[in-house]
Amino acid sequence: MPPRELPIYELENAVVGSLRAQGRLIVQAPTGSGKSTQIPQMLFNHGLLAERGEVVVLQPRRLAARMLAKRVAEEVGTRIGDVVGYQIRLESRVSEKTRIRFVTEGILLRQMSFDATLRGVSAIVFDEFHERHLYGDISLARAVQIQQTTRPDLKIVVMSATLDAGALKSYLAPCEVLVSQGRSFPVRVEYLTKTANFEQEPVWDVAARECARVAGQTSSGDFLVFMPGAYEISRTVQAIQGDRALRDFICFPLHGELPPEQQDRAVARYEARKIIVSTNVAETSLTIDGVTVVIDCGLARVARFDPNRGINTLLIEKISVASADQRAGRAGRTAPGVCVRLWTEREHGGRALQELPEVKRLDLSEVVLTLKASGIDDVGAFPWLEKPDAKGLERAEMLLADLGAVSAVSKERDEGTPPTPGRITEVGRRMLRFPVHPRYARMLIEADARGCVRPVALMAALTQGRSFLMRGVPKDVEDAREDTLGEEHESDFFLLMRVWRFADKASYSMDACRRLGIHAQGSRAVGPLFEQFLEIAEKEGLDVSEQRVDGVAVRKCVLAGFSDQLAKRLDAGTLRCELVHKRKGTLARESAIQKATLLVAAEVSEIGGRGGEVNTLLNLVTAIEEPWLKELFPDDYVNATTVSYDESAKRVVARRERRFRDLVIEAKASADEVPLDAAAALLTQQVLAGNLKLEAWDETVEQWIVRVNRLAEWFPELEVNSLTEADRATLVEQICYGELGYKDIRDKPVMPTLRDWLTAEQLAVIDDYLPERLTMANGRKSRISYAKEGPPVLSARIQELYGVEGKFTLGNGRVPVKIEVLAPNQRPIQVTDDLTNFWREQYPKVKAELSRRYPRHEWR
DNA sequence: GAGCACTGC
Known part of the structure; x- marks a missing residue:
């Protein structure tokens, strides 16, 4: 379609007019409307850019930045890198002449943190903003700040396919919203009429049954079934293959961990109708032609960062309405379709509209450091589009302080008062030059002092992308790995290095990689990153010379970056560990470091099992020697005699204890004498808590x-x-x-x-x-009870009171006593302070009744 | 029967 006929041109005049008037604009238009290619050109063609100013177009993906730049360059009629260019990590095609520049999100944020006035930039276009990436959110907030202060002439355009425009509109106010409609095939959505209970009937059985039902109503088109993970997928495939009503269909699993040829097989076209059972890969990244039926279980595994515990979690959750719509849309790409949702319409109304934006789900330490570098110390007061949880910001500040990137946050503070915001340190500024998580940046700086920058730079590169070592590989692959790579007892990082060196030597050949269960694509990305880190390190004055690799020095660097994830093996026989901060975890099965007693985990993740049980796994493990703790963190390592209460022996004992922060590494009973006052204090604690009872205290x-x-x-x-x-x-x-x-x-x-x-x-x-007992006029003794309030009370049975008259007092007549008169069964029948009165007024009635019930007692 | 999918500097 010629560009001028794209639907977005309906909006051309409005876009130009609105930006002239206000400098801010929201454009809502679906995929295929041409907004990404045409709106930047509109700004350029209508003189909305300063004389040599450029429009920067923000893209969430590198591929998109490159492709869009290419298309626009063709339309404008120039070569790429001329008037139209792009810039992504490790690749820049721009020049002095560039006026339309497509960039990925990290590029713009870096530019902002090094040049707060954005010299040479006339306009910024935020494309695909509905994806709500962390860097997109931050960049927009910074752009608005810059526009409000130093650059009132800066134009801001926010574009998206679907958008909760209300919140965004008020955030950017005054700001107009322009909407362009799209075209697509209709998809009929069906819900279950009754809530399915997946505990009783597994989700794969429900899905297979719905497949069979819809198959009976249709005669063409393929099926796509969404499941949360590999296990559920394999059960669904089994269920479908066992269903006679579906015997004419061929069925394929599809998920990220499958080898590429199996993925290709799932996506290929066949004579027979097919059913693909897939994870979220098929929701956005893969497009599959020919699908007209979608069966959606409504669940997905979702990764989050729990700031309370500093742990990554991966648990099964209900998908949002937006995500369900996206899945349903997969049935209408080529023809009208059907989507069956395995939940009720009523329940659908209770679902979240959108997925949580990244700023609510991810570790914020890198972003917080970036903001502080721009002079924003109090990140809580930053104008967030969506404010992250206070806990998340606090966690980030703490980690940065531990890493020495930020001046120390005062740890002892009153409950409720926010921590004083720390300022970025010189080390923090140096760390920020490296485009990696602050932990790895800190490790690189540590490596400079220990002469191991090269291996640490490689480790940083190895952990950037997805893990490229496949999990759960067959036995023969496991054996091949061991033969080729050898054993490893010190660090999983070292094993990863050997894996990468192997793949690199084999030129990332598919065959060689498959033999060892390596994702070739993933390992191929490591080399250029390694080079980039070394380049930056050299520019920053770090020592990057080749040196004999000193494994101990490298492991000390790991400890410097992950000291808050130090773990101790509970017993030699188990994989269970105890971590700093009172956390617990289990050594991952695929870690090679199965024997270390003291270790650091570079990955701590909570994983939901099948039956809903949750496991904290320690992965990417490095064995640690105890003396290093004292060497690197002299203030946090304690080796002292302590006195404590031993619960099982019910006894105060002296112990020789070695501790790192709150993690006890070893505690041994000691022959040292226990100071008596400390022992008394500990026993008293137990007594007051009710754990020990003093029998004589009755x-x-x-x-x-x-x-x-x-x-x-x-x-x-x-x-x-x-x-x-x-x-x-x-x-x-x-x-x-x-x-x-x-x-x-x-x-x-x-x-x-x-x-x-x-x-x-x-x-x-x-x-x-105040006696315990009182002798009365008839010679009998009665107990007196005292309470915190009210008068003392004398309790006595009627028979004991015969012959006693008048009032009682204690303490030389100063304290009046109440008299509680009891029936023969010890039940109180009357409280009085004058017995004479009692005998005269109440006793006759009482006597009549009680003498009938207790005839064998004496009744005067 | 331990573990979704991405993406960016």
Whole structure:
């Protein structure tokens, strides 16, 4: 189609007019409308750029940047790199003459962080903004800031296929939204009428049943089934192949871990109708022709970063409405289609509209460092389009401080007050020159001091992209790996290096790579990155000379970058580990480092299993020697005798303990003497927490404490100190003093210690003033109970009270006593403070009733 | 029966 006939040209006048008036614009238009190629040209042709200014078009993918530049160059009629150019990592085709420049997201953000005025840039176009990549969000926010301050003439255009334009519009206000409609084939969406319970009927069985049902209603077109992962896919394929109604179909699995030829087989065209069972690869990246039926289970595995624990998670979640629409659209590429959703319409209404933007899901440390380099210290106050969780920002600040990239964040602070924002340090600025995660940047700087920049640069390059070592390979591949690569006991990084060297030597040949289970494409990308890192390192004055590789030096660099992921093996026999920060994890099966007792994991991921159980896996492991901890982090390594309470022995013991931050590396009982006050304090803690019970501390003791407190209250002239909760702890501590174990304190008398609370004079009167028992006029003794509040209470059965009259008092008549009259069964029937009154008023009625119920008792 | 898919400097 000639460019002028593209649907986007309906908007030409509006685009130009709006940008002249406001400098900000949102364009909403679907794929195929021509917006990516034509809007930059409109800006250029209508004089919206300064005399030699350029329009920078932001693309999320390198391939798109390159292809779009090529197309636009053809349309403009120049060679690429002339008026129209592109710039992506490791590749730049621009010149002095370039006025339309397609770039990928990282390029623009770097340009902004090194030149805050964006000299030479007249306009920025953000394409595919709905994908909401982290760098897209940040770049837009920075562009708006720059426009508001130093560059009011800068034009900003945000474009997307689908967009929640409301939030964006108010973020960019004042700003117009222009909409262009697209064209596509209709897809009829069907829902289940009843919620499926995948616990009872597995998702693969439901999917196969729906396939069979729809197959009976259609006579042509292929099927595409979406599943969350490889395991569910293989079960679905089995279920489909076992279904007689589907025997005319051929069925293929499709996911990223499959070898390329199997992926090709799934996508190829056949005479017979086919069913492809796929992960999300088929949602966006792969297009499959001929599909008219989509069966969508509505689930996907989603990767996130949990800032609370500093752990990556990969768990099965419900997909959003936008993602479900994208999947449904796969049925309407070539003809009208059907999409069956394995959930109800009602449940659909409760789903999230969009996936969470990256800024809510990813580790933010690199972005925070970039912002601080631009002078934005308080990143919480940055005008985020969508503000990340405070926890995520805090986590990033902490990591950067640990790495020395940011001046230390004060760790002891009051609950609720935000941390003081740290400032970027000189080391932080040097780190930022390297386009890698701050952990690896820090390792490169450490490597300079230890003479191992080359291997560390290679390690950084090896971990940039996807892992290129296939998992779960067959036994023969495993054996081939071991034969070719040898054993490794020090670091998974070293094994990866050997894998890459092997692939590099074999010129990334498919055959050689397949033999060892290597993704050829992935390993091919390592070399150029390695070169780039070495180039930057050299420019930064690091020592990049070839040296004999010192494995110890390299492993120390790994420790410098990942000290917060130090782990200790719990037992020689298990893979379970304990990490710094009270986390737990399991050594991954595919790690070669199965024997180390102390290690650092460069990858910590939480993975959801089939039955919903969750596992934290430690991967990309490096064995660590304990003395390095002291060498690299002298302030965090402790080797001291500590005194602690041993729960199983119920005893305070001295231990020789070696610790890194809060991770105990080893604790051994020590013959050292235990200081008695420390022992008493620890035992007291256990007693007060209710874990240990002092048998002698009974109800009588509690009553005694109440009596002391009431004595202080009612007889202030005695100057008795009342006994508070804190005093109680002091008393327990006094009782425990001199003892080490529970067996020493369990039956230890407590009253002697408690009696010491009072002076001799006070002791002399307490039993007199506030006695435990009171002798009444008839000669009988009755118990008196004291409570924290209210008068003392004398309780006695009616028969015990015969012959007693009037009121009772204690303490020389100062404290009136309540009398609780009990029935023969000890149940209270009346509370009174005057017995004479009771005998006269209530007793006759009580007697009538009770004497009938208890005829064998005496009733006067 | 441990583990989606991407992408960028």
